[in-house]
């Protein structure tokens with residue numbers, strides 16, 4: 001029957017983050033004691049003040065279709081948030097609310113990319129960027145980076161990757177999976193290169209902006225001459241522990257926002273009405289209200305870095321944000337561990353799953369084949385146990 005499937009779906013890889021999470025769940029249901037560090041999902045509950053807003057919305061009978069691009073009140077609130085946190089001025093007509101930041105990104109790609117266009121992805125990059133570009137029949141062009149450079153790309157690399165076919169570049173700071181945060185100066189240096197190529201649009205994915213351990217965050221669209229060609233993507237999943245509520249949004253030039261609304265109008269319509277009402281409360285809340293989660297992630301990051309640092313051969317950067325550790329494990333390639341030959345990061349990740357019962361995600365999925373990704377959005381005791389198990393297998 002798979003012959004009957006379209007070329008489009010057959011061209012698409014399975015999301016490795018979701019696949020590994022599903023595999024971990026399956027093994028757990030078979031009775032295996034798996035610790036899953038695969039999915040990037042806060043282990044906190046959605047804060048009560050947001051849950052209350054959702055309950056009120058149900059009781060107030062919010063149950064009808066919403067405007068395709070989101071409730072006017074929510075879009076106003078998002079404009080307030082963009083000004084407050086990012087020094088970005090957007091009008092509600094420049095905002096589109098979607099079913100998670102993933103849909104926001106897919107909308108933007110669908111409305112801007114033609115078959116054969118090139119999309120630059122500074123690696124490591126989140127697994128779905130490449131798949132979303134593939135779905136648009138665009139070609140993704142990776143710019144590699146290394147742990148020595150804190151997984152950042154340079155202006156020279158960017159210049160070398162640009163061709164007349166380049167249509168978009170995706171930035172993501174704080175980065176999933178490396179945790180890297182670009183400074184204003186670094187972003188301005190990259191923008192200088194883009195100035196020479198006015199055909200290139202920038203998608204700036206800022207979903208981890210609040211999970212940040214002290215760096216000053218800078219939004220790419222805040223660069224004066226980049227505003228007109230930058231789409232700023234954000235959402236509520238990470239900072240507000242609202243992954244399942246599915247609220248993402250963009251701030252963009254009005255013509256792009258309009259096109260995204262048209263696309264969404266034919267695919268999903270407006271996102272869930274209750275989640276949108278609750279989102280008004282979340283977006284308007286001071287970021288300090290969720291700082292307790294950030295502090296906890298920070299503490300766990302340091303614990304995991306300390307414990308992994310004790311294992312010879314693992315190389316680490318210090319992630320400045322998000323909730324992932326992205327160790328370079330290439331020192332183990334070519335070695336035999338627990339009777340298995342470890343040729344690459346896939347083998348290494350499978351070794352941890354099958355010998356240590358710890359689920360991680362291979363760096364191959366993020367365009368960084370020397371690394372694996374561990375999410376530390378889980379309890380301290382689970383993290384300590386996972387690091388202990390990994391150490392036992394590798395020593």
Ligand code: GLU
Nearest residue numbers: 015017018038039040176
């Ligand atoms: N963004 C999260 C991750 O990278 C959620 C899973 C996904 O949608 O890929 O783990």
